[in-house]
Amino acid sequence: MMAPEYVAARRVLLDALTALEPHLDSLVLVGAQAVYHHTGDADFIVPLLTTDADLAVDAALLDDAPEVGSLLRAAGFTPGPNPGHWVDATDIAVDIMVVPHQSGTMRPSARGARLPPHEKLTARIAPGLEAALVDNTTVAIAALDPQDLRRFDLRVAGPAALLTAKAIKIGERLGQAERQPDRLKEKDALDAFRIFQAVETAALVAGFALHRIDSYAHDASAQAIELYHEHASTPEGHIAQLAARAAGGDPVIAASFAVLVQGLLHTLA
Structure with a gap:
């Protein structure tokens, strides 16, 4: 039986897709809901659980109109404290994300993308997420x-793209762990393990x-492979732990x- 939080997260994803239907071709499902699409239960002892939805926007395919923020607000979403974090009336979030080279800004400290005429x-x-745009x-x-009979044809990131995104996210937070230990999420590593377990090498x-x-996707996946080598190729590695x-x-x-x-690294060598 599906956890009610997961059922609710899927409902809110569909609410967002209903609102953003004019831009559907520019969206890619990433995050845990994409992971679970590829893995299912994977004979795993920990049940499927996610409480939000994650969408990557391919800014190269995003039309100027209708304006994204207006569509989401009209559908009952309100912006959270961070850019791209849109929350519905039941406090379930959809996170909308853009890769750095499509973000419209070169500022290293910038958190929000600049996608005019869409709001900041x-x-x-x-x-x-670079690999998710091509994979x-x-x-x-x-x-x-x-x-709920709704159904959308949506691009879903491939397993290798999801492994790339998870590794880079974990690697970034490992670097911040001393200052912000609460940002290091064990579940991200578990989602990566689900993919390794369920998907053939x-x-x-x-x-x-x-x-x-794509050079951006290639650079991202190369970074991810190195992170798995450093932090998950032995049982003592940070990601494995x-x-x-x-x-x-x-x-x-x-x-x-x-x-x-180790099996993946050996095959890639």
Whole structure:
């Protein structure tokens, strides 16, 4: 049985897609809902659970009109304290993100993308999603509530693109851990482990090869592979340990994570 939080998160995703339907071709589903699309339960001891939705915007495909913020506000979303964080009336969020090279700003400290004529709160700058813009497949995304009959054809990031995004997100937060330990989320590592567990190595290798068609995607995935080598290729690695803690301290998780990462690294070598 699906966790009610996950069912609600899917509802809010569909609410956002309904509002943003004029821009649907520019959107890619990323984050946990994309991970679960590829993995399902994956015979895993920790149930599927996410409380929000994540969308990457390909700014090169985003039309000027209708204005994104106006569409979301009309659908009952309000901007949160951070750019790109849109919250519905039940306090469930949709995060809208843009990769740095499409963000319209070169300021290193900038958090919000500049996508005029869309408002400044529209999207957050998010490194690591570059691969999702080239490594994705259009699939039907439906509600998890059987009473909700909505369905959208939406691009969903591929498994290798999701591994890239997760690694870069974790790597960034490992660097901030001493100052902001609360930003290091164990669940991100567990989601990466789900992908390694559920997706064949050959499919991951094919995804990473696809990233080579774009220099930004290639650079991001190369950075991610190095992070997995450094932090997940042994059971003692930070990412492997984070995944184990997210699974209730199961020691088998860290060891399994390391073996799966070693297998990918060996095939990519």
